[in-house]
Amino acid sequence: xxxxxxxxxxxxxxxxxxxxxxxxxxxxxxxxxxxxGSLYHHFGSKAAWAEAAITSLAADLTVETDELFSxxxxxxxxxxxxxxxxxxxxxxxxxxxxxxxxxxxxNDALRAPISTYFEHLRALLRPAxxxxxxxxxxxLDVDDVVEAICAVVQGGYVTSRxxxxxxxxxxxxxxxxALLGIDH
Amino acid sequence: xxxxxxxxxxxxxxxxxxxxxxxxxxxxxxxxxxxxGSLYHHFGSKAAWAEAAITSLAADLTVETDELFSxxxxxxxxxxxxxxxxxxxxxxxxxxxxxxxxxxxxNDALRAPISTYFEHLRALLRPAxxxxxxxxxxxLDVDDVVEAICAVVQGGYVTSRxxxxxxxxxxxxxxxxALLGIDH
DNA sequence: GTCTATAAGCTGATAGAC
DNA sequence: GTCTATCAGCTTATAGAC
Numbered sequence: 001x002x003x004x005x006x007x008x009x010x011x012x013x014x015x016x017x018x019x020x021x022x023x024x025x026x027x028x029x030x031x032x033x034x035x036x037g038s039l040y041h042h043f044g045s046k047a048a049w050a051e052a053a054i055t056s057l058a059a060d061l062t063v064e065t066d067e068l069f070s071x072x073x074x075x076x077x078x079x080x081x082x083x084x085x086x087x088x089x090x091x092x093x094x095x096x097x098x099x100x101x102x103x104x105x106x107n108d109a110l111r112a113p114i115s116t117y118f119e120h121l122r123a124l125l126r127p128a129x130x131x132x133x134x135x136x137x138x139x140l141d142v143d144d145v146v147e148a149i150c151a152v153v154q155g156g157y158v159t160s161r162x163x164x165x166x167x168x169x170x171x172x173x174x175x176x177x178a179l180l181g182i183d184h
Numbered sequence: 185x186x187x188x189x190x191x192x193x194x195x196x197x198x199x200x201x202x203x204x205x206x207x208x209x210x211x212x213x214x215x216x217x218x219x220x221g222s223l224y225h226h227f228g229s230k231a232a233w234a235e236a237a238i239t240s241l242a243a244d245l246t247v248e249t250d251e252l253f254s255x256x257x258x259x260x261x262x263x264x265x266x267x268x269x270x271x272x273x274x275x276x277x278x279x280x281x282x283x284x285x286x287x288x289x290x291n292d293a294l295r296a297p298i299s300t301y302f303e304h305l306r307a308l309l310r311p312a313x314x315x316x317x318x319x320x321x322x323x324l325d326v327d328d329v330v331e332a333i334c335a336v337v338q339g340g341y342v343t344s345r346x347x348x349x350x351x352x353x354x355x356x357x358x359x360x361x362a363l364l365g366i367d368h
Numbered sequence: 369g370t371c372t373a374t375a376a377g378c379t380g381a382t383a384g385a386c
Numbered sequence: 387g388t389c390t391a392t393c394a395g396c397t398t399a400t401a402g403a404c
Contacts, residue, residue, distance in 0.1 A: 035369095155335030178324050
């Protein structure tokens with residue numbers, strides 16, 4: 001495995017665990033086992049490896065999400081799969097956990113891949129919600145329900161972590177499934 | 185206003201804006217206008233003023249939440265009030281935004297007041313959900329729905345911030361209100 | 369490509385005068 | 387209580403040899 005790959009893998013691990021602001025170049029060197037010269041040869045600055053890490057994390061998550069949606073029939077089955085997927089609640093979402101990182105706020109290049117991922121997720125959820133038929137009678141707004149689904153997952157990570165209780169995310173997802181009326 | 189109050193106010197502002205890890209003693213001095221000697225006279229360490237700030241933020245939020253719930257009839261009206269309350273979506277929740285701060289994870293004294301606030305919120309939501317009557321027929325689990333409500337708000341902050349769109353939190357709350365069947 | 373050396377500035381304090 | 391001085395260690399690089 002070449003140095004660049006080692007650096008990128010370590011950066012992805014550290015950004016997931018600690019965020020961007022709280023990860024230093026020295027941590028990256030220690031975690032990757034690579035020397036300082038190599039780091040600044042492959043990446044010109046902290047922002048450069050942070051952006052590469054976030055872009056790669058977003059690409060991974062996009063692939064996983066696409067696989068999940070294409071493995072199920074469009075509609076309620078996809079929503080059930082998305083909301084029942086096993087998640088490491090206490091680790092946090094690889095992308096969502098960065099929402100309040102000061103370096104993400106200060107640098108739009110770091111936020112852009114995350115924003116794009118969530119837009120893609122909404123685009124997958126929209127037809128699934130529509131297909132449940134619950135919105136046809138005009139009682140439900142599709143975009144509102146889509147946003148509630150995204151929020152329940154992201155918020156479940158937050159309340160799980162703050163309560164040190166992995167079950168909180170599961171309960172939140174089950175609650176939303178029941179409210180959607182698709183919890184079998 | 186005495187130095188201690190100036191320090192606490194500035195610490196609360198900075199912890200809300202930047203979190204604990206990303207706030208330095210120097211920022212606190214600059215933001216409060218107080219000298220270094222005073223800081224270390226009133227607070228022995230960074231952890232000390234961070235804990236004081238978080239405890240005070242949690243106390244503020246508890247008062248506001250209690251006022252909101254006691255201003256409305258128990259049941260659907262309280263849930264409507266809680267989910268319709270105007271929120272500064274892009275600023276983040278004063279407590280929830282700390283979920284993935286490395287210093288919060290490393291120090292249970294910092295997480296405890298936040299955890300207590302959320303437990304209190306769940307205790308307020310539980311009878312309100314029960315009173316809607318939707319759970320009586322055994323279709324809905326109270327704790328699951330309570331957790332979904334907490335999560336939608338916290339997750340709405342997250343998706344709003346990541347999409348740089350204050351409307352995301354509003355949509356998520358509206359979506360959940362509609363699913364709860366209490367959106368008038 | 370990778371290495372070691374160097375550095376200006378910041379972090380999180382401590383010391384001691386006033 | 388508040389002030390200035392000092393400090394060891396870390397952060398985010400840059401320089402130049404190999």
